Amino acid sequence: xxxxxxxxxxxxxxxxxxxxxxxxxxxxxxxxxxxxxxxxxxxxxxxxxxxxxxxxxxxxxxxxxxxxxxxxxx
Amino acid sequence: xxxxxxxxxxxxxxxxxxxxxxxxxxxxxxxxxxxxxxxxxxxxxxxxxxxxxxxxxxxxxxxxxxxxxxxxxxxxxxxxxxxxxxxxxxxxxxxxxxxxxxxxxxxxxxxxxxxxxxxxxxxxxxxxxxxxxxxxxxxxxxxxxxxxxxxxxxxxxxxxxxxxxxxx
Numbered sequence: 001x002x003x004x005x006x007x008x009x010x011x012x013x014x015x016x017x018x019x020x021x022x023x024x025x026x027x028x029x030x031x032x033x034x035x036x037x038x039x040x041x042x043x044x045x046x047x048x049x050x051x052x053x054x055x056x057x058x059x060x061x062x063x064x065x066x067x068x069x070x071x072x073x074x
Numbered sequence: 075x076x077x078x079x080x081x082x083x084x085x086x087x088x089x090x091x092x093x094x095x096x097x098x099x100x101x102x103x104x105x106x107x108x109x110x111x112x113x114x115x116x117x118x119x120x121x122x123x124x125x126x127x128x129x130x131x132x133x134x135x136x137x138x139x140x141x142x143x144x145x146x147x148x149x150x151x152x153x154x155x156x157x158x159x160x161x162x163x164x165x166x167x168x169x170x171x172x173x174x175x176x177x178x179x180x181x182x183x184x185x186x187x188x189x190x191x192x193x194x195x196x197x198x199x200x201x202x203x204x205x206x207x208x209x210x211x212x213x214x215x216x217x218x219x220x221x222x223x224x225x226x227x228x229x230x231x232x233x234x235x236x237x238x239x240x241x242x
Contacts, residue, residue: 024169031172032174032175032176033077033169033172033174034076034169035076035078035176035235036175036177039238043240045240047175048175
């Protein structure tokens with residue numbers, strides 16, 4: 001059976017440390033809608049690799065600091 | 075409710091209204107005995123007219139929806155900050171109405187139930203011919219199933235906006 005990957009993120013924490021950046025500000029900087037940021041933050045949407053890099057770039061961190069992957073069972 | 079959800083709800087309401095109008099019109103004409111089931115020219119013309127009405131109605135309603143939404147955003151922004159200028163309001167409206175990768179993905183994924191229903195309708199239309207129903211029945215099944223398919227596309231979009239799209 002294929003491994004299951006659970007992707008989580010630290011966007012809320014990163015926004016807090018980025019001077020309490022709002023979801024709207026992050027959305028504008030990453031060129032997406034606020035709805036998409038809300039969905040990513042709530043782990044309801046897995047962004048494309050390009051968008052993941054864009055979000056990491058907004059915070060000035062590596063992509064691994066924004067998104068984490070947990071392997072669940074085999 | 076987000077801009078995208080409101081847009082989808084608007085198009086669903088438009089679709090329901092046009093479909094209801096079609097059903098009421100056709101049913102009343104059929105009940106009055108003016109139209110024979112075998113009068114294919116009438117059915118083809120009526121369906122063509124209602125396709126046109128559907129396209130025009132959805133364009134007009136989307137334009138009105140966007141105007142009203144822009145006005146409501148502008149009012150909200152003015153109430154929050156009285157000194158804000160037109161450029162700031164314009165920026166806010168653009169930010170609200172942005173379409174990104176999630177919207178495109180949801181749009182694509184929502185096509186599946188639409189095609190499924192349209193496909194089932196097509197098969198049902200063929201079956202109706204095999205069972206020797208009038209060709210008018212076949213035409214109506216085709217038209218209505220395509221329309222219901224497009225309505226389901228909207229419902230699927232709403233579902234994906236609410237539930238989210240995990241792992242693409």
